[in-house]
Each structure stands twice: as structure tokens, then as C-alpha cells.
Amino acid sequence: MSQAPLACRPHNHDHCVDHALQDAEQRCSARGVRLTELRKRVLELVWQSHQPLGAYDILEQLSQQDGRRPGPPTVYRALDFLLEQGLVHRLASLNAFLGCTHPEHGGGGQFLICRQCRVAVELEHSATDQAIAQAAASVGFAVEQPMVEVLGLCARCQTREGA
Amino acid sequence: MSQAPLACRPHNHDHCVDHALQDAEQRCSARGVRLTELRKRVLELVWQSHQPLGAYDILEQLSQQDGRRPGPPTVYRALDFLLEQGLVHRLASLNAFLGCTHPEHGGGGQFLICRQCRVAVELEHSATDQAIAQAAASVGFAVEQPMVEVLGLCARCQTREGA
DNA sequence: AAAGTGATGTTATTCTATAACGATTCAGCC
DNA sequence: GGCTGAATCGTTATAGAATAACATCACTTT
Numbered sequence: 001m002s003q004a005p006l007a008c009r010p011h012n013h014d015h016c017v018d019h020a021l022q023d024a025e026q027r028c029s030a031r032g033v034r035l036t037e038l039r040k041r042v043l044e045l046v047w048q049s050h051q052p053l054g055a056y057d058i059l060e061q062l063s064q065q066d067g068r069r070p071g072p073p074t075v076y077r078a079l080d081f082l083l084e085q086g087l088v089h090r091l092a093s094l095n096a097f098l099g100c101t102h103p104e105h106g107g108g109g110q111f112l113i114c115r116q117c118r119v120a121v122e123l124e125h126s127a128t129d130q131a132i133a134q135a136a137a138s139v140g141f142a143v144e145q146p147m148v149e150v151l152g153l154c155a156r157c158q159t160r161e162g163a
Numbered sequence: 164m165s166q167a168p169l170a171c172r173p174h175n176h177d178h179c180v181d182h183a184l185q186d187a188e189q190r191c192s193a194r195g196v197r198l199t200e201l202r203k204r205v206l207e208l209v210w211q212s213h214q215p216l217g218a219y220d221i222l223e224q225l226s227q228q229d230g231r232r233p234g235p236p237t238v239y240r241a242l243d244f245l246l247e248q249g250l251v252h253r254l255a256s257l258n259a260f261l262g263c264t265h266p267e268h269g270g271g272g273q274f275l276i277c278r279q280c281r282v283a284v285e286l287e288h289s290a291t292d293q294a295i296a297q298a299a300a301s302v303g304f305a306v307e308q309p310m311v312e313v314l315g316l317c318a319r320c321q322t323r324e325g326a
Numbered sequence: 327a328a329a330g331t332g333a334t335g336t337t338a339t340t341c342t343a344t345a346a347c348g349a350t351t352c353a354g355c356c
Numbered sequence: 357g358g359c360t361g362a363a364t365c366g367t368t369a370t371a372g373a374a375t376a377a378c379a380t381c382a383c384t385t386t
Contacts (some may be wrong), residue, residue, distance in 0.1 A: 141275045
């Protein structure tokens with residue numbers, strides 16, 4: 001066991017958020033797509049939370065920020081854009097969204113979700129990708145979107161629960 | 164590539180369903196839980212379809228069978244029971260349910276879901292299980308419920324699409 | 327039969343997501 | 357600047373998935 005993921009260690013998370021936003025701007029301008037103010041705010045909200053955020057949580061926070069609340073489609077459209085650009089992930093098991101920490105890789109990634117503290121961590125574990133590819137190949141299945149979401153207890157919550 | 168999964172080959176599916184129902188009865192009586200008429204009907208419906216069924220699909224079929232339709236809770240309770248007993252799986256990416264083909268194994272299993280024909284196949288690929296276990300262990304995460312759902316094209320639909 | 331437990335029925339509601347349409351904004355061009 | 361087409365966002369209504377809360381029924385045990 002090498003080291004706990006960053007999300008589970010104390011750190012100045014504002015730096016992560018800033019870095020993610022800057023990186024997103026670069027990516028979008030490089031691709032000629034527009035990271036509008038709304039999309040940036042949604043991305044920021046998603047990134048600020050280590051716990052995956054539901055679309056209606058985002059809606060709630062947006063409306064607290066500026067008095068009036070947009071409709072759900074406004075948020076879902078922003079999220080759809082961010083998903084297309086690979087800047088956020090959607091966790092099907094939680095109906096929630098999470099900032100993508102590995103936008104340089106195309107693949108789906110794997111997610112470890114703590115049932116206690118609700119923190120979700122993204123991994124890029126190539127052996128898992130390969131195992132899935134092999135399993136699929138063995139029955140002639142062509143993988144398009146692998147999705148791995150593992151529910152359990154993070155390291156920190158294991159020690160807490162034992163205490 | 165060894166062989167296409169049974170679900171993708173022609174076969175007398177009634178046999179599968181019958182076998183699954185008998186097996187379920189044995190399991191339930193062995194555990195001292197009741198596989199009631201409703202639960203058995205829901206299990207049968209889920210098994211009859213190789214395509215994962217939504218709870219409201221089940222509701223619809225139940226109401227067609229006997230005129231009057233129960234409420235959603237009735238179906239969800241039956242599904243909860245079947246999930247607890249490991250007789251069906253829930254696919255989070257589809258909000259749908261599928262008969263468990265490997266009830267002897269406790270683990271989650273892996274699901275290959277064809278985006279074309281919507282057939283879902285369950286695998287028990289130990290290398291994938293192990294890879295996930297290793298990935299989790301490397302960050303001190305204790306796995307409880309691994310979930311692998313792979314969207315793609317089944318072998319049959321690949322040849323169809325090429326044609 | 328009485329009591330207790332588990333299973334089901336029923337109604338209402340919450341949460342998640344999208345359809346459809348109108349209004350606005352933005353980039354490129356005259 | 358002003359025009360135009362396309363993308364973005366706002367708004368309303370609705371679909372889809374799941375659960376809360378409470379009433380009723382059935383089955384077992386005594």
C-alpha cells in the first residue's frame with residue numbers, strides 16, 4: 001500500500017480547484033469550445049467537493065450564490081458539456097458528478113467511493129483496464145465505455161471505524 | 164476468444180428460467196426466507212428477459228398479467244428481496260435489473276451491456292476482481308461492493324453493424 | 327381464536343432527468 | 357456599427373426512478 005490518495009489527505013484544495021479550472025480553460029480553447037461562465041461555475045462547484053455532487057445539489061448552490069435559481073436543464077446542459085469534454089465524470093451508482101483528475105487519459109477510470117465519508121477517488125489502474133479488456137475479448141465483446149465503481153471504506157474511515 | 168455467452172446464442176431460454184426458479188426456491192428454503200408468489204413472478208419476469216428490465220417494465224408486465232397494477236413499492240420490495248438473496252443484480256448504469264447467473268459466487272460480477280441489442284451478460288472474471296482488489300489495496304481502500312458495467316457492442320451486433 | 331410478524335396494497339411525495347420552446351448572447355461578416 | 361446564424365441559456369412542463377408512511381392482509385405460533 002503506497003499512499004493514501006490526495007483527496008484523503010489534508011491539502012490546500014483551492015490549489016486543486018484553481019489548477020483544474022486553468023487546465024479546463026486551456027483544453028477548451030485548444031479545442032475551440034467555450035467554457036462559459038456558467039460552465040466554469042459548475043465545474044468549480046463540482047471540483048470544490050471531494051464528495052460527488054448531485055445535479056440538484058449544484059442547482060442549490062448556484063441559486064444560493066445569486067439569489068435566483070435556474071431550472072434543472074441549465075445545470076444538466078452544463079454537466080453534459082463538461083462530460084463531453086472529459087472534465088467531469090458521472091457516477092452511475094450515486095447519480096452524482098465528480099471532477100476528473102486525469103483528463104489527460106481518455107478512458108473511464110476507476111472510482112473508489114467511501115460509504116462512510118462519501119469521498120470518491122479516481123484511479124487510473126492499467127491492470128484493471130487490461131483485465132476488463134481481456135474479459136470482454138474472451139467473449140468477443142467490443143468495449144466502448146468501461147465503468148468501475150467500487151463501494152467500500154477508505155483508509156481513513158477504516159481506522160476511524162475501528163476506534 | 165472462446166465462445167459467445169449463452170445469452171447471445173440461440174437456446175431454449177425456458178430451461179434457463181425454470182432452472183433459475185428451482186434454484187431460487189432451494190436457496191430460499193435453505194435460508195428460511197420465503198420466495199412468495201409475487202417474488203417468484205418478479206424473478207421469472209426478470210429472468211425471461213436477457214435485456215435488463217426496469218422496475219416500471221416489471222410493473223407493466225405484472226399489471227398486464229392480472230388486470231390491476233400494484234404500486235411501485237410492491238415491485239421494489241420484491242426486487243430488494245431478490246437483491247438481498249443474490250438472485251438478481253441491479254445495473255446502475257441502466258436503472259434496471261437482471262437475473263443473476265452465478266448465484267453461487269458472492270461477488271459482484273462484471274456486466275457487458277450491448278448498446279445495440281441491449282442484452283447484458285454477466286461474467287465472473289477473477290483476474291478483473293483481483294485487479295480491482297489490488298488497485299484498492301494500493302491506496303488502502305477496503306472493497307465492499309465492486310461494480311463493473313461495460314458498455315459496448317456484443318459479438319453478434321459487431322458483425323451486424325459491419326454488414 | 328388471539329396475537330404477532332412478515333408481506334402486500336395504497337397514496338403521496340421525493341429525487342433524477344429530459345422535452346419543447348422562447349429569449350439571449352456571441353462570433354463572424356458586411 | 358449593424359446584421360445574421362449558431363450556440364447558449366432561461367422557463368415551463370413532464371417523464372422516469374425510487375421511497376416514505378400508513379393501512380390491510382396472510383400466515384404462523386400459541
